[in-house]
Amino acid sequence: MDHLFVVGGTRFIGRHVVAEFLDHGYEVTVFNRGTHENPFAETDDVTHIEGDRTDDGDLAAAAREADPDAVVDCVAYEPREVRTATRIFDDVDAYVFVSSGSAYAREDLPKREGETPLCDCTDEQATDDSQASYGPRKAEGDRAVFAAAERGVNAMSVRPCVVYGPHDYTERLDYWIDRVDSFDRVVVPGDGTNVWHRAYVEDVASAIRLVAEDGDPGEAYNVGDRRMVTLDGMVDLIADALDGTERGSGDVEVVHAGERELAAADLTLDDFPLYRDPPHMLATDKLAALGWESTPLAEAMERSVADHLDGDRDGREVGPDRGAEERVLGVLDTL
Template identity: 25%
Template sequence: MEKIIVTGGAGFIGSALVRHLVLDDGVEVIVVDKMTYAANRANIEPAEKTGRCRLVVADICDQARMTDLIKKEAPDQILHLAAESHVDRSISGPHDFIETNVIGTYSMLEAARTYWSSLQGDAKERFRFLHVSTDEVYGSLGAEGLFHETTPYDPSSPYSASKAASDHLAHAWHRTYGLPVVVSNCSNNYGPYHFPEKLIPLVILNALEGKPLPVYGAGSNVRDWLYVDDHARALSLIASQGRLGETYNVGGRNERTNLQVVEAICDALDVLRPTSRSRRELITFVKDRPGHDQRYAIDATKLETELGWRARETFETGLRKTVQWYLDHPDWWQPLRKSVYSGERLGLETNVKA
C-alpha cells in the first residue's frame, strides 16, 4: 500500500487532502502536525477511523526529528502543507510565519533529501515531494489578467513573502540537488472544517450569532474561490503525475468581490435559517487591511490540460455546501468560538508584535 506523509494534515486544506487520500484513494497517511490553534484532530477523525491514518504531533522545524521520522516511515511521497497562513496574523506577528514557512520548509526539504539520497531503484524513482503554496506570492492584479505559473513574484504581506521564500527553496532543492520536487500555488480555499478566522467561516458564524459582518474597505477586493475538496483532488494528482521541477496553479475560476461573497452568505443563510430581517443589514465596512492586494485570479489551464483536472464545484454549489456544513456542525465550531478565537479583528497595525 502506498504511504504518504502530509505535513499540516490536521489543518483546513491538509485535512481535506488527508480525507481524500485515505477515503477516496485508499492510501496510508502519516499526518505530521504541530497542533497549533488552527489544527483540530476532529478534522482527520474520519480518516483515522479507517486505521490507515496516524497522527504524529511534531514541529517541522525540528529537522533531526523530521529526518528520523521520514527514515522510519519510508514514504512514497511527502506532501508539505504545514504553514502559518492567515495574512492578518502575519501583520501583527510575523515571526511565526518566518519560522514555520521558511525555516520549516528548509527543514523538510533537507530531511527529505537525506531520505531520498538513501533510496535506490524504483523507490528512488517513485518518491515525490510536493510543496503547497498560495497565489498570494504573485502580488496583486489589476482589473484584467490572470496569474500564470510564469508570473513574477511580488508578495505584499509577511505571509506571502514567507511563502514566496519557501517556494524558491523548494525549486532550488530540485535544481541544485535533484530532489524530485513539484510546487503548487492555489487561490482562496473555502469549505468544511475551515478555522473561523478566515472570511467565509467568520461571516457565516457572525451572521448566525447576529454580530456585525466586517468588510474591509469598500469590499471591492477580488478573490478567486476554490472549494477545498476540489483542491485536495488537484494536490493528489499533482503529486503523482506532475512534472518534476514544475509549478501548477490551482484555481476555481470563481472570481468574486469580498462584498459579493458576504452578500451571498447572507442570502444563503436567509434561505436555510430564516430570520425576521435580512442578514445583509449586519454588513459593516471597516478600515482596510494594510497592504491589501486588490485582486487575485488564477489561470489553471496548465493543470487542466496536462493532468486533466477540473473543479467540480461552482462558487454557488460550494458555498451552499459550506454554509449547510456549519449549520449542521455546531459541535465543531462552537468550542473554537468560545475558547480559541471569538471573531475579534486581527492584523491591526496597533497590534504589531516583534
C-alpha cells in the same frame, strides 16, 4: 504511489488532504506535534507520528519510520524548512509544498506561474513569523522547491489563493455567514465589486493530489475557484445557501459603505475580512490541464454554510463588531 506522508494534517487544508488521499486508496501517515485533536485517530489507514517539523532530527526519524511514496508539506512556513524537507525526502515519487498566491510580487490580473515575478526574501524575512513576511517566505520556499528539482528531487509547489470551506479556523468566511444569518442588513465595504480570488478547500486538496500524481518536478500550480465572485456575489451565495436551511430566509439587504462612512465608526475598508484592494486573481489553466476541476460555487458555499451552522465559529473576532456597523448604518440612513 500508495503511501502518503503529510506534514500537518489535522486542522484545515491538511485535514482535507488526508481525506482526499484516503478516498483515493492511499495509506496516510500524519506527522505533527499532536497539539490539536486528531480527526483520524480511529481511522485504520492513518498512522500518526508525533514530532516537531522544525526539529530536523524529528522529521528525519519520521521519514525513516514511514518510508512514504509521496509527501505533502502543509506547514512549511520558513524556507529553511522546505530546504530540509526536500533533502530528507529526496527519493520520494513526489514532494508537494503548499505555497501561496501571496508569493507573487506584482499585482498582475491574473497572476501566472512562471510569468508573474515572485517576492524577494531577505535573510530577516526568512525567519520572521509576521504576516508581512508571509509572501516572501512562501516565495523563497518555492525557490527551494525549484532548486531541489534541479538536483533531481521530484519536488513541486501548489499556490492556493485565500482558502475557505469546512474546518476553516481563520473564520474569515464565518464572519460573513454570521452577519447574513443574524441580521437583515449587512455592511459591505466599498461598492461591493472588490475581488479577492478564493479557493474551496476540497478543491485545494484534490489539486494537491493531482499535482503529486501527475505534476512535473520543478513546477508550481496555482489553485483557485474557476469562477470568481465579487464581495457582493459572495454575500449573495451565502444568502442563497442559508435559504436552503431552517435558519435563513435568503433575504438580506446589502449596504455599501465607503471610507467616509466607515470613518464615522473608526473603521477602514481593510477591517472587513476578505476585502482586498487591489484585486487578487490567479490563473488556473495550468492546473486544469492536469484534469482538475473546481466545485460549483453554490455547492461549495452550501457545504461551508452547513459546516458553520454545525460548529461554534462566528468570526466576530476577525471583523468589525455589530455596534460599529450600526453606527455606519446610522450615518448612511441620514444621507
